[in-house]
Amino acid sequence: MNLLDGLWGILDLLLVAVLLLLAMAAVLSSDRRRSMMLFIVFGLVLALVWARLHAPDIALAEAAIGAGLGGALLMATLRRDTHQQTDQFPQHPVVLWGAGVLVMVLGTMIAWGLFSVLPTVEQTWRKGAAVDAHLAFSGVSHPVTAVLLNFRAWDTLLELAVLLAAILGIRALGYVRSAYVTEAAFSQLAVWLVPLLILMAGYVLWAGAHSPGGAFQAGALLAGAGILLRLAGYSHAGLPTTRWLVRLGLVAGTGVFLLVGLGLLGWGQGFLHYPVAYAKWWILLIEMLATVSIGMTLTLAFMGGIPQKEAA
Amino acid sequence: MAGLSAINPQFLYVCAGIFLFAIGLWGTWLHAHYVRKIISLNVMGAGVFLTLIAVAYRGENLPPDPVPHALVLTGIVVAVSATALALVIIRRLEDATDE
Numbered sequence: 001m002n003l004l005d006g007l008w009g010i011l012d013l014l015l016v017a018v019l020l021l022l023a024m025a026a027v028l029s030s031d032r033r034r035s036m037m038l039f040i041v042f043g044l045v046l047a048l049v050w051a052r053l054h055a056p057d058i059a060l061a062e063a064a065i066g067a068g069l070g071g072a073l074l075m076a077t078l079r080r081d082t083h084q085q086t087d088q089f090p091q092h093p094v095v096l097w098g099a100g101v102l103v104m105v106l107g108t109m110i111a112w113g114l115f116s117v118l119p120t121v122e123q124t125w126r127k128g129a130a131v132d133a134h135l136a137f138s139g140v141s142h143p144v145t146a147v148l149l150n151f152r153a154w155d156t157l158l159e160l161a162v163l164l165a166a167i168l169g170i171r172a173l174g175y176v177r178s179a180y181v182t183e184a185a186f187s188q189l190a191v192w193l194v195p196l197l198i199l200m201a202g203y204v205l206w207a208g209a210h211s212p213g214g215a216f217q218a219g220a221l222l223a224g225a226g227i228l229l230r231l232a233g234y235s236h237a238g239l240p241t242t243r244w245l246v247r248l249g250l251v252a253g254t255g256v257f258l259l260v261g262l263g264l265l266g267w268g269q270g271f272l273h274y275p276v277a278y279a280k281w282w283i284l285l286i287e288m289l290a291t292v293s294i295g296m297t298l299t300l301a302f303m304g305g306i307p308q309k310e311a312a
Numbered sequence: 313m314a315g316l317s318a319i320n321p322q323f324l325y326v327c328a329g330i331f332l333f334a335i336g337l338w339g340t341w342l343h344a345h346y347v348r349k350i351i352s353l354n355v356m357g358a359g360v361f362l363t364l365i366a367v368a369y370r371g372e373n374l375p376p377d378p379v380p381h382a383l384v385l386t387g388i389v390v391a392v393s394a395t396a397l398a399l400v401i402i403r404r405l406e407d408a409t410d411e
Contacts, residue, residue: 012321016328023332023355027339032347039351046358053325053369054376058361061388070354070392077347077399077406087345099338107334111327114363118326121367128377143378144385152382159386166393169400176403216389294389301396304403 015052019045032085036074043067056212057144060204064220069298072227076302139279140209148214149283153272157261160254160290167250167297167305176304186232194238197225205291209280215253215287219294226299237299246296253293257286325366332359346402350395357391 022045026038043066050059078085089096131143131151138146148156201221208214230237240246260282261272269275274282336356343349361384368380 008321012324016324020328020331020335023335023358027335027343027348027352027355032345035348035351039354042355042358046362049325049362050365053321053365055365055368055381055384057381058365058384058388061385065388065392066354066358070395073392073396073399074347074351077403087343087348089342090344091342096342099342103334103338103341106337107330110333111330114326114330115323118367126377127379128375131378132375143375144381147378147382148385152379155382155386159389162390163393166397169397173400173404176400177407214385216385297393298396301393301400304400 012052015045015049019049030086030088032087033078035087036071036078039074040067040071043070057214057217060212060217061220064217064224065298069220069223069227069302072302076304137276137279139274139276139281139283142208142210142212144212145208145214145283149286150274150279153257153261157254157257157272160257160293163294163297164251164254167300170301170305173305182233183231184233186228190228190232190234193228194225197221197228201225201291201295205287208287209284215290216294218287218291220298222291222295223298223302226295227302230299230303237303239296239299246300249292249296250300251293253286253290256289260286322366322369322371325369326363329359329362329364329366332356332362334359346405347399350398350402354391354395357387361387 019042022038022042026035026042029035029038043062047059047063047067050056050062091099128143131147134151135141135143135146138150140146140149198221201218204213204221205215205218206213208218226237226239240249264273264275265271333356336352336354336359339352340349340356343352364380364384365376368377370376
């Protein structure tokens with residue numbers, strides 16, 4: 001037992017050291033491309049840290065959304081015409097070091113404040129026990145999904161609204177020049193990877209009811225399929241070519257969530273208070289449409305909003 | 313949370329989270345290029361998430377608190393949508409200065 005504890009201790013120290021070094025290298029590197037690569041690797045190591053801290057849902061989301069899609073979005077800003085993109089700090093070294101000392105002092109103050117209140121957490125604002133007590137009435141057996149789609153459904157509704165607001169902003173900016181090159185070789189990969197990604201998205205969505213997974217991870221997998229199709233040369237990335245279908249898909253998640261909430265309100269249940277017997281089916285319906293919306297939103301975000309009209 | 317014996321994982325990861333926050337703040341503040349500011353801002357966000365999840369962690373034998381987990385899951389998606397919008401604005405800005 002003691003030996004095992006020691007091994008975990010070494011593993012923790014190693015993980016934290018790698019994580020902090022990657023973050024520092026990503027922030028400090030003068031080469032922009034290298035900084036992006038380091039940031040993607042940082043996201044993957046962070047996914048390992050989530051798994052270590054017993055947060056498998058977040059590990060899945062981090063690997064797919066944080067590192068995967070975040071990385072793809074960052075790389076899409078690199079320009080084709082310039083090879084070397086260096087970012088030097090314009091400030092004097094004294095300013096850089098001074099700012100470093102300042103943020104470390106701030107960090108120490110935050111740490112001091114946090115550690116002085118942390119011992120009271122168990123008695124005051126820990127809500128885990130309340131979640132466990134009501135899990136049986138939530139319609140799902142996985143506590144994180146129960147919090148997201150039942151107990152704190154408001155937050156998730158607003159989160160989908162944030163996603164919708166972001167894509168509306170992106171589309172309002174009009175056509176953006178793409179930085180990536182479409183690659184014919186990708187179409188071979190797409191042929192077998194895209195159906196697999198769609199199948200995995202379906203499984204992750206269904207699994208979310210009782211184990212780690214859910215709409216956000218599934219939506220990220222769908223977006224992965226969309227980005228792959230875009231890189232393989234499909235100008236619409238597998239999205240519908242009719243404009244109103246695209247718009248319908250983008251608002252489906254937020255819209256149906258809102259309609260279900262209002263419908264239950266009209267039924268006399270209260271906003272987003274599912275009747276216990278049908279909670280599972282309402283949650284599944286909302287999650288399915290949310291998956292479609294999230295997948296389409298993230299794919300369109302990668303493309304830069306309006307699908308590019310291709311000459312060839 | 314009784315005492316900070318040998319290496320307390322919660323203590324270690326909370327400190328790591330706050331350190332990430334500080335590095336990210338430094339980069340967001342001092343970098344001149346917008347893409348680098350966005351990367352630093354995301355490192356800062358990762359620090360906040362790590363702190364929350366470390367607080368939710370209750371040792372090997374207890375299940376972690378699901379509420380901060382749901383908060384962080386929401387946070388990751390909101391962060392990536394804000395990042396996507398910011399990056400498209402930057403691309404648009406660069407296109408506009410080229411022409």
